[in-house]
Amino acid sequence: MNWINAFELLCYAITAMFLWDVIRRKNREELWLFISAAIAGFALELLAVRVTDIYHYSPDFYISIGFKPYQFPFFGGLMWGGLTVYGLQIARRLKLNDFVTALVTGWLIVTMDILLDVAAIRLNGGFWVWDGREITLQITHHMFMSVIWVNFLGYMFETPVMVLISLRTAAKRDRMPVWKQLLAAIGIGVCGVAFVGAASGISLLLNAITDEWFACIAFVLLWCFVLGMIIRRCISTGTSISSSKNWEVPVLIYWTVMYGFSLAALVHLGIASAVPLYFIFSIIMFAGTLYLAIRE
Numbered sequence: 001m002n003w004i005n006a007f008e009l010l011c012y013a014i015t016a017m018f019l020w021d022v023i024r025r026k027n028r029e030e031l032w033l034f035i036s037a038a039i040a041g042f043a044l045e046l047l048a049v050r051v052t053d054i055y056h057y058s059p060d061f062y063i064s065i066g067f068k069p070y071q072f073p074f075f076g077g078l079m080w081g082g083l084t085v086y087g088l089q090i091a092r093r094l095k096l097n098d099f100v101t102a103l104v105t106g107w108l109i110v111t112m113d114i115l116l117d118v119a120a121i122r123l124n125g126g127f128w129v130w131d132g133r134e135i136t137l138q139i140t141h142h143m144f145m146s147v148i149w150v151n152f153l154g155y156m157f158e159t160p161v162m163v164l165i166s167l168r169t170a171a172k173r174d175r176m177p178v179w180k181q182l183l184a185a186i187g188i189g190v191c192g193v194a195f196v197g198a199a200s201g202i203s204l205l206l207n208a209i210t211d212e213w214f215a216c217i218a219f220v221l222l223w224c225f226v227l228g229m230i231i232r233r234c235i236s237t238g239t240s241i242s243s244s245k246n247w248e249v250p251v252l253i254y255w256t257v258m259y260g261f262s263l264a265a266l267v268h269l270g271i272a273s274a275v276p277l278y279f280i281f282s283i284i285m286f287a288g289t290l291y292l293a294i295r296e
Helices: 003-024 028-051 074-092 098-120 149-174 178-210 213-237 249-268 276-294
Strands: 055-057 128-130
Touching (some): 003 028, 003 074, 028 055, 028 149, 028 178, 074 098, 074 149, 098 276, 149 213, 178 213
Antiparallel strands (some): 055 128
C-alpha cells in the first residue's frame, strides 16, 4: 500500500474513533462544530482548486468528491472537522478568553500542518501538486519547503473564525430545537467559507503587490504571537501534569496519529537528516501539543 492510501485509511479510522467518542459523550456542541468545520473544509478546498487553479489533488485516493482535475479527497473535510474539535479541546485547557482560545485552536492545527504539508507534497508524487512550483527544501518568502505561505495563513483564518462564532453562540443554540441547531452549524460553516474566501482573496492580492512577502510575514508574526501567548499562559498558571484519569485518550490518539505519520514520512523522505533543525522543531511541536493536552 502506498503512503497516500495508508494516510487516507488512517484518517477514516481516527474519524470513526472521533465520532464514536463524541456520540458516547453525547456532546452536541462538538458534533455541531465538527459539521461546521467539515462543511467549510469541503467547500473551501473544492472552491480553491477550481477558482485559484494553482494546485490540484492526486487522483489516487480511494474516495474523492468533485470532477477531475478539481477533485478533493473525501476524508479531507472530515479531518478538518475532527482537528477543529480536538484542537479546541486542547485550547480550552489554557482557560483563555474565547478569541484567544479560537486563535490557539487554529495555531495547533496549522503547526501540525507545517509538518504534514511538507511531507504530503513529496509522497507518491504528492497528495496534491502546486502547479508550476519546484519541489525544494529551501525556505524563502515565496515558499516554505515548497508549500506556499498563503496556504498556512489561510488555515489560521479558517479555524478560528468558526470556533469563535461557535463559542459565542453556544448558549443561545443550546436552547434551540435540534433541527435549528443543525441549521446553525451549517450557517457557521458557510460563514467560515465566506470569511476565509474574502481574507484569502485579500491575502493573494497583497501577495501579488508585495512579491509574496505579505503572507510570509503575516503568518510568521501571527504564529509567533500565538506561541508567545501559549508560553506565557503556561508559565503563569504552572506546568503540572493532570492525573492520567483526566486525560482525553481519543484526543491523544488523534494528534499522535497525525504527528506520527508526518514524522515517519519526514524520516522516510530523508528530510529529517537533510534539515535536522526542522525535524527537531517537529518533535518539539509534537511533544508540546501532547503536553497541552494533558496539563492541568
